[in-house]
Amino acid sequence: MNNVIVIVGPTAVGKTKLSIDLAKVFRSEIISGDSMQVYQSMDIGTGKVTATEKAGIPHYMIDIKRPDEPFSAAEYQVLVQTYIQEINQKNHIPILVGGSGLYIQSVLYDYDFSNRKRNIEITKMLEKRLKEEGIDVLYEELNHIDKEQAEKIHPNNYRRVIRALEVYESTGLTMSEYHKQQTTSPNYNHFIIGLEMDRKTLYNQINNRVDSMIQQGLIHEVEHLYKQGYADCQSMKAIGYKEIIPYLKGEIDLDTAIETLKRNSRRYAKRQYTWFKNKMDIKWYTISPEGNNPLPEIIQDVEQFFSETYNKLCYKRS
Incomplete structure (x- = not known):
């Protein structure tokens, strides 16, 4: 090693x-x-x-x-x-x-970053919400679901916010829980x-x-x-x-x-x-x-x- x-x-x-x-x-x-x-x-x-x-x-x-x-x-x-x-x-x-x-x-x-592929449909839905509701709404949603992960992400980093929400919507696991498994x-x-x-x-x-x-x-x-x-x-x-x-x-x-x-x-x-x-x-x-x-x-x-x-x-x- x-x-x-x-x-x-x-x-x-x-x-x-x-x-x-x-x-x-x-x-x-x-x-x-x-x-x-x-x-x-x-x-x-x-x-x-x-x-x-x-x-x-x-x-x-x-x-x-x-x-x-x-x-x-x-x-x-x-x-x-x-x-x-x-x-x-x-x-x-x-x-x-x-x-x-x-x-x-x-x-x-x-x-292992590769084994968790994006759910395209959920990602597109979140991107649509981003345009309609703004990043602040999505960030607050992430903060409610996974405060630990939200604290690591700048509120303007919409890519990471969407990714964290997509993982949760796809798997039922927060990004923090997903990381702990690895x-x-x-x-x-x-x-x-x-x-x-x-x-x-x-x-x-x-x-x-x-x-x-x-x-x-x-x-x-x-x-x-x-x-x-x-x-x-x-x-x-x-x-x-x-x-x-x-x-x-x-x-x-x-x-x-x-x-x-x-x-x-x-x-x-x-x-x-x-x-x-x-x-x-x-x-x-x-x-x-x-x-x-x-x-x-x-x-x-x-x-x-x-x-x-x-x-x-x-x-x-x-």
Whole structure:
């Protein structure tokens, strides 16, 4: 069975830095576990690792799609599982790092996305309702049927809303129940590292990160994409982009856009915590800006977990 180190946690908690630190120690290669970093020209708003930060370490699943191209968890799963195999064949251990819980879980537990074909008649009926009643009505219906799944879907993501309702109408199972049926056994020998932080401190980190994004040119980045005609693409519904578009349209002022972005980022972090705490077997480590560095403990725990396979790994200390 192939080996994988996984790093999860809420936005702005420090996952990228830890992945680089660990990759230097274990000569790893890094796979992004973020559903939005696959899109080109969406760098600042997605917190994409910079060329300098990469420190020469190979990174995968970044900048592989145009902003107007479709992308799904099923496609992500296939690509990442291929990379995991290739990296293990080189006697390196991949580090899967990110905050998109469903994407990461689909890889680790090998969700079967293909065996649940769409019911075309129900899908067309739901699409008709979408035109007549609007997305808000369908989203509220999903929230009533499957609150857990609704919390993972942005209200404007009509494709995923329709898909979740179609699964329920076709099978009588909610999408959450459908996923739980498929998470019985892991696909890899994996160790999951979870990073957590005092909630107030994390929220301050998020606020500061948004301010930093603005200083780095987030407004210009979103404006460039907007002028390229990507405003209505699914990629632009992501946090960091959808909040800025109303400002570009003159519908709100910049301060309101920034405060909305901070609020939505904090809410997203809370949802991420809830999801990871309930869905996966994770070893949690607390970090703080004041200097609490769990890296030595994490290295020791990773070494111990993979001790039986270390003779097969190309391993060195930095």
